[in-house]
Amino acid sequence: MRIELQEELDLIREMLVSTAEAVRSAIGVATTALLSADRTAAESVITGDVQINDLCWRIEDRVQATTARQAPVATDLRVMFAALHVAADLERMGDLAKHVARTALRAHPEPAVPAELAPLFGQMAGGADRMAAKLIRVLSEPDLARAAELDRDDNVVDRLHRDLLARLLEPGWRYGAEAAIDAALLGRFYERYADHAVNAGRRVTFLVSGAAVVG
Amino acid sequence: MRIELQEELDLIREMLVSTAEAVRSAIGVATTALLSADRTAAESVITGDVQINDLCWRIEDRVQATTARQAPVATDLRVMFAALHVAADLERMGDLAKHVARTALRAHPEPAVPAELAPLFGQMAGGADRMAAKLIRVLSEPDLARAAELDRDDNVVDRLHRDLLARLLEPGWRYGAEAAIDAALLGRFYERYADHAVNAGRRVTFLVSGAAVVG
Structure with missing residues (x-):
C-alpha cells in the first residue's frame, strides 16, 4: 500500500506538471494573439482553456479518490492538499490567459x-x-532556491505593471480611454498570472519547509 | 468517532460562516470608504484583511488536522475538500475588498x-x-434553490459591470484616463468578488447534488 500511495503521488505530480505546461503554453499563445492580432491563436487559447479546466478537475478528482482510498497522513496528506491548491492556481492562470x-x-x-x-507587454509576457x-x-522537483526566485521574478512583473500604469497616465497618452x-x-491579467505562479510555488515550498503561506 | 467527526464538520462549517460574515462586512466597509472617501473605513478594511487571511488559514489547518485524525470518506471527505475551496474563495473575496x-x-x-x-458602484456593491x-x-444550511439564486445575482452584477465599462467609454467621459x-x-474587483461568491456557493451545491463545478 505504501508503494501504491507513492505511485499515486507521482501520478498526481505528473498531472500537475502537464497542466502547468498547458498553462505556460496558453499565456505564450495568448501573447502572440495580443501582439500580432492573431485570431487563430486567440481562438485556440479560448478553446484550450476547456481542456485546462478538465485537467484541473481530474487532478482534484484523483486527489479525492486517493485520499479516500489510501487515507494518507502527515506529509503525504499535506501533498494532497497542496496539489489541490496548485490545481486551483493553474486553473486561474489558464483563465487569465483566456x-x-x-x-x-x-x-x-x-x-x-x-x-x-x-515592448512592455512583451516584457511582462516574458516574465x-x-x-x-x-x-x-x-513541481517536477521541489527546490526551495528556485521557488524563491519566483518571488523575485514576480517583483519584476509588478514593476513592469506599475510602469505600464504610469505610461497610461502620461499627459501625452493619445489613444483614448x-x-x-x-x-x-x-x-492586471499578466500580473495576476504571475501572482498565481508565486502562490503555487509557495505551496510546494511549504511542503519542503513547513512555513505558512496564506498572503 | 462518528460523533466526533460530525462535531468537527460542524465546527468547520461555523468557521466558514464566520469568515464569510467578515468578508461580507469587508466589502461593505470598503464601499463606504470608496463612496464617502472615508480614510478610517479604508484603513480598517486593509487591517482587517490580515484577520480574514488568518481565519482562512485556520480553516485549512483544521481541515487538514481533521482529515489526518479521522480519515473521513465519501461525503464527509468531499465536505472537507469543499471547505478548502470555499476558504480559498473567501480569502480572495477579502483581498478584493482590500x-x-x-x-x-x-x-x-x-x-x-x-x-x-x-450610484452605479452603489448598485454593484449592493449586489x-x-x-x-x-x-x-x-453555508449555514445548504439550499440548492438559494445557491442557484447566486448565479442570477451574479448576472445582475455582470450587467452592471458592463454598464460601467460602457459609461467609461462614452464620448462625453470627461474625467481623464x-x-x-x-x-x-x-x-472588476466587485465583479470578481461576486464570481467568488458564486464559486463558493457552487461548491456547496456540489455537495448536495454531485454535479461538476470547474468553470
Whole structure:
C-alpha cells in the first residue's frame, strides 16, 4: 500500500506538471494573439482553456479518490492538499490567459494595444513565461532556491505593471480611454498570472519547509 | 468517532460562516470608504484583511488536522475538500475588498470615483452584499434553490459591470484616463468578488447534488 500511495503521488505530480505546461503554453499563445492580432491563436487559447479546466478537475478528482482510498497522513496528506491548491492556481492562470486572448479577439483585426506598448507587454509576457517555466521545474522537483526566485521574478512583473500604469497616465497618452482601460486590465491579467505562479510555488515550498503561506 | 467527526464538520462549517460574515462586512466597509472617501473605513478594511487571511488559514489547518485524525470518506471527505475551496474563495473575496479600500485610500481625500458613477458602484456593491449574505445562508444550511439564486445575482452584477465599462467609454467621459482606469479596475474587483461568491456557493451545491463545478 505504501508503494501504491507513492505511485499515486507521482501520478498526481505528473498531472500537475502537464497542466502547468498547458498553462505556460496558453499565456505564450495568448501573447502572440495580443501582439500580432492573431485570431487563430486567440481562438485556440479560448478553446484550450476547456481542456485546462478538465485537467484541473481530474487532478482534484484523483486527489479525492486517493485520499479516500489510501487515507494518507502527515506529509503525504499535506501533498494532497497542496496539489489541490496548485490545481486551483493553474486553473486561474489558464483563465487569465483566456482573458488576454479574449481581449485580443474583441479588438481584432485591430491590435488590442498600441504599438508603442507592445515592448512592455512583451516584457511582462516574458516574465510570466519564465515564472511558468520555473513553476514547472519546481513541481517536477521541489527546490526551495528556485521557488524563491519566483518571488523575485514576480517583483519584476509588478514593476513592469506599475510602469505600464504610469505610461497610461502620461499627459501625452493619445489613444483614448478604451485603449487605456484595455491596457490596464491586460496588465492586471499578466500580473495576476504571475501572482498565481508565486502562490503555487509557495505551496510546494511549504511542503519542503513547513512555513505558512496564506498572503 | 462518528460523533466526533460530525462535531468537527460542524465546527468547520461555523468557521466558514464566520469568515464569510467578515468578508461580507469587508466589502461593505470598503464601499463606504470608496463612496464617502472615508480614510478610517479604508484603513480598517486593509487591517482587517490580515484577520480574514488568518481565519482562512485556520480553516485549512483544521481541515487538514481533521482529515489526518479521522480519515473521513465519501461525503464527509468531499465536505472537507469543499471547505478548502470555499476558504480559498473567501480569502480572495477579502483581498478584493482590500483592493477597493486601497484604491479609495490612494485617492483620499478626493473620491476615487466621480460622483456621477457613485450610484452605479452603489448598485454593484449592493449586489455583492446580497450575494455574500446568500452565501452565508447557504453555508449555514445548504439550499440548492438559494445557491442557484447566486448565479442570477451574479448576472445582475455582470450587467452592471458592463454598464460601467460602457459609461467609461462614452464620448462625453470627461474625467481623464486615470479615473477611467480606476473605475474599470474597481468594477472588476466587485465583479470578481461576486464570481467568488458564486464559486463558493457552487461548491456547496456540489455537495448536495454531485454535479461538476470547474468553470
